Amino acid sequence: MYLLKHLEREVAGDKNDVAIQLLYKPWQIEEGLLTRHFPSSLVRQYKKLQEMCRGALGLPVPKRLLRHRLAEMRVHVYMTTKQGALHEMDDLALHQMEQYAGQAREDLHEINVVFDDLQREVQIAFSALYLYAEAFFYLLTKVTTQGASKFRLEIDVSEDLREGLRLYWFGHHAAFQSNLADMFWREATIDIIEEEYDSLEQAVKSRAPAFLDFVDMSIDKVLSLHPQFIGLIANEDKTIYLQLRRRAELIVYFFLKSHFTTLKERRTNFDPISDTTFAEEYDLETVKSAGFSAAEIQMLLSDSVSKGAGDMLLAMMPEGALKLKNLSLRYSLGLYISPLLKVMPHRGDWFDKQYISLYVAQRVRNSRFAFAGEVKAGREEEEKYDIDLFVIDYELDRIYFCQVKHRVKTQHAYLRDELKEFSIGGQFKDAMRQLDSAKRQLGSPKLLERVRGSLQRASVRESFLAKVDSEFLVKNTGFIVIHNVENLDFAVKDGVALYEWNTFRNLLKSETTLHSKADVKTVKTKLTKVALDKVGDLTKAYAAWNDAIDPANPLNFGKNVENKLGTYLHLFTKWEIAMGKTQLIAYSGKDFRYPLL
Numbered sequence: 001m002y003l004l005k006h007l008e009r010e011v012a013g014d015k016n017d018v019a020i021q022l023l024y025k026p027w028q029i030e031e032g033l034l035t036r037h038f039p040s041s042l043v044r045q046y047k048k049l050q051e052m053c054r055g056a057l058g059l060p061v062p063k064r065l066l067r068h069r070l071a072e073m074r075v076h077v078y079m080t081t082k083q084g085a086l087h088e089m090d091d092l093a094l095h096q097m098e099q100y101a102g103q104a105r106e107d108l109h110e111i112n113v114v115f116d117d118l119q120r121e122v123q124i125a126f127s128a129l130y131l132y133a134e135a136f137f138y139l140l141t142k143v144t145t146q147g148a149s150k151f152r153l154e155i156d157v158s159e160d161l162r163e164g165l166r167l168y169w170f171g172h173h174a175a176f177q178s179n180l181a182d183m184f185w186r187e188a189t190i191d192i193i194e195e196e197y198d199s200l201e202q203a204v205k206s207r208a209p210a211f212l213d214f215v216d217m218s219i220d221k222v223l224s225l226h227p228q229f230i231g232l233i234a235n236e237d238k239t240i241y242l243q244l245r246r247r248a249e250l251i252v253y254f255f256l257k258s259h260f261t262t263l264k265e266r267r268t269n270f271d272p273i274s275d276t277t278f279a280e281e282y283d284l285e286t287v288k289s290a291g292f293s294a295a296e297i298q299m300l301l302s303d304s305v306s307k308g309a310g311d312m313l314l315a316m317m318p319e320g321a322l323k324l325k326n327l328s329l330r331y332s333l334g335l336y337i338s339p340l341l342k343v344m345p346h347r348g349d350w351f352d353k354q355y356i357s358l359y360v361a362q363r364v365r366n367s368r369f370a371f372a373g374e375v376k377a378g379r380e381e382e383e384k385y386d387i388d389l390f391v392i393d394y395e396l397d398r399i400y401f402c403q404v405k406h407r408v409k410t411q412h413a414y415l416r417d418e419l420k421e422f423s424i425g426g427q428f429k430d431a432m433r434q435l436d437s438a439k440r441q442l443g444s445p446k447l448l449e450r451v452r453g454s455l456q457r458a459s460v461r462e463s464f465l466a467k468v469d470s471e472f473l474v475k476n477t478g479f480i481v482i483h484n485v486e487n488l489d490f491a492v493k494d495g496v497a498l499y500e501w502n503t504f505r506n507l508l509k510s511e512t513t514l515h516s517k518a519d520v521k522t523v524k525t526k527l528t529k530v531a532l533d534k535v536g537d538l539t540k541a542y543a544a545w546n547d548a549i550d551p552a553n554p555l556n557f558g559k560n561v562e563n564k565l566g567t568y569l570h571l572f573t574k575w576e577i578a579m580g581k582t583q584l585i586a587y588s589g590k591d592f593r594y595p596l597l
Contacts, residue, residue, distance in 0.1 A: 001163070019141070042132075046133075053122070128571065178513075189211065214252060221330075360389070367394070369391055374389070381446070385438035569595075
């Protein structure tokens with residue numbers, strides 16, 4: 001069972017309240033819920049952090065003569081190998097703390113509290129509280145269990161759960177590999193611009209092909225707006241698209257600019273582990289010299305200032321310089337272009353009904369597959385279904401019913417956001433409802449007639465068409481949702497496969513991208529005899545192929561699962577006991593370790 005489906009099932013019923021209070025504003029969780037569901041030794045640690053955070057917010061806390069105050073916190077992430085060796089992973093530890101602080105920023109912003117304005121010791125307490133809340137959530141949902149020590153958690157050993165984790169990790173590792181390829185493309189873009197132009201500003205203003213290609217790639221991968229298919233957009237949407245693209249160019253410029261400013265440092269010790277911008281200050285006139293108008297810059301600045309602290313891209317400094325914040329390119333493009341996508345009235349129809357169908361027809365050259373267009377239920381029918389695309393699999397005598405969804409709203413890669421989207425996301429719920437309705441109608445003569453009509457119009461092979469009757473559909477139909485939510489790639493829900501569009505089109509083309517510091521290249525995959533809707537089988541076949549072609553690569557999919565099973569987060573704390581403002585004694589808290597999932 002896919003991890004998010006497991007979590008969805010486990011938080012149903014009487015666990016729902018405690019799950020929500022752990023995931024959102026964990027300083028508010030009721031003590032009774034903690035004591036009912038979690039070991040008392042861990043609850044005592046949680047309550048100390050909770051009281052410190054509540055006190056900083058001016059919320060009621062128990063009256064005590066002596067108070068515990070968190071003075072210091074250290075977090076280590078390490079991986080244990082089968083041979084027992086330990087490998088410290090400091091970058092991952094930093095990333096995890098940014099995740100906890102980011103969630104705290106979001107939740108505090110909702111009550112008009114700025115995380116970065118809090119005292120340092122309070123920021124540390126909030127980060128530690130979110131760390132404990134995450135660990136409690138995994139205990140609540142039976143993903144982890146207590147080990148030999150009360151303060152040591154381990155992954156549950158059930159085979160079903162481990163398979164769910166494998167699929168979840170596979171999807172996230174695929175996203176990481178995709179991001180890594182983008183970062184190497186960024187390096188190549190910077191190299192070309194450095195070689196051919198005097199400055200980045202000159203390259204951008206002169207519309208350098210390397211810069212424009214990088215913008216096109218970014219818009220395609222992040223927003224699923226392929227530049228060569230923009231001509232299909234409705235006329236009233238094209239003006240908005242031009243505004244959207246111009247803003248994307250400005251964001252990409254800042255992203256590349258931030259990496260130019262630290263070029264020497266990165267080249268001395270190149271480690272493309274993050275695609276975030278570097279926090280730097282830039283002169284307004286320099287930005288304008290790249291061809292951007294004061295109005296374009298001001299509009300992006302105004303949008304940025306209106307965001308919460310964790311979502312700001314730009315800020316104006318007192319001396320007039322522009323301050324660039326730390327956000328990833330993908331997240332920035334999604335967050336700052338979404339408002340324009342929302343006012344494109346025909347965007348959904350363009351993506352669902354035109355772009356995807358035309359792309360597979362023109363770009364997929366794979367004799368294994370054929371494609372047919374949309375069918376939907378009649379107005380008079382009670383069961384409403386709308387199949388956006390049929391994929392015919394000649395190799396397996398199988399047909400895939402596909403629903404296509406283009407999501408506008410962007411999200412951080414937090415577990416709570418993934419679970420919310422997976423469980424109650426409006427677009428996914430609608431897609432599942434459409435497919436479930438079609439599934440119930442597989443034996444219907446009307447559906448059969450519509451399916452056969454679509455296949456005939458697409459000139460599907462007669463030998464295949466001759467097999468398609470109601471019994472064939474019942475036995476040989478798979479269901480797939482194609483979407484643009486990166487965090488839900490290679491996912492499974494109620495027998496339906498969920499693929500991010502970039503992944504799905506590569507599967508259809510039997511291609512993938514391999515990257516190294518030397519180059520980025522597209523290679524053919526060998527995943528024959530594996531059905532696209534059988535995500536478990538497909539990911540195992542893909543991992544085996546990937547590991548075989550480059551067995552020494554530490555980033556292989558097979559090694560990723562092995563590494564994940566042995567990766568732990570270890571928290572160390574130092575506390576002080578104080579009476580009023582007077583410190584009485586310092587002591588070390590219980591160190592706490594749990595699997596980093």
